[in-house]
Amino acid sequence: MTDHADHTDPRWTTRPETPADRAAVHGVNTAAFPTRAEADLVDALRADPEAWLPELSYVAEAPDRSLAAYALLTRCRVDDAPALALAPVATVPAYQRQGAGLAVVRAVLDAARVRGEALVLVLGHPEYYPRFGFGPASRYGIRPGFEVPDEAMMALVLDDSVPVPAGLIRYPAAFGV
Template identity: 55%
Template structure:
């Protein structure tokens, strides 16, 4: 199995496969449906839906960044991140995340939040959001909400994270 993943922005041809990846990676189809709903939402930013592919250009992993706000400051939300079960723990998800974050920085974005596993996301530079005065309107474990600045010249703003409408938060 390859450990060097090719990453690229999702194309229209990838949409059904991205749905399949998200449906297979999670217990329910909610994340796959969320990605489909986000594609039609104003929070969608072209070029920030990233796939990791095998050597035959078949997508096997996916990472998505969409618009959110920390208070009134524009930011990005990393969610979901999914990998086909048979490729999990191979670095495909990490490769997609790294490319998504680089692509966001290249677009001039400054901030990213993630609600996820506190042992996984710090490897990408995410830190506990509450230490920066960042919170949510719902109860989540404090260590699960994390934030990252893509540019050290721009410190993370404080405020409540406002997700795109399809998240339902």
């Protein structure tokens, strides 16, 4: 057992996305958000070889093997230092508030740790992401190049043996920021 085994939820099987999952991933993102913007963002990131890390595109399967949730980490930078951006995180409405989103986020963060990644950034709900260890990015001198509430821009240090870079977040072009 790994030290993260206590985080697993037996209802959800989490795994890296496969090529056969692409249409279903698009469907999860389309179902979870009011517009297709997030689904289109995933497609654009998938086409960016600088940003796309195929082993960090994760799905959670429902008991019927359909996709219930999705979480994506892509390469971004803090000034010139490598980091990861967590976006989007999506759960099909029928499975929201049942642990699928938690399971897929935990799984993709664990996969990033195993890969040796040091830092993950997320622009998200300040009441949701701290449960994974995220805190204000400003605490590390990390800031986005656009205005957001300080508590919504968060950072998670995965490897505290690596110095945390300070500076401006540089997202992949697909983010449009």
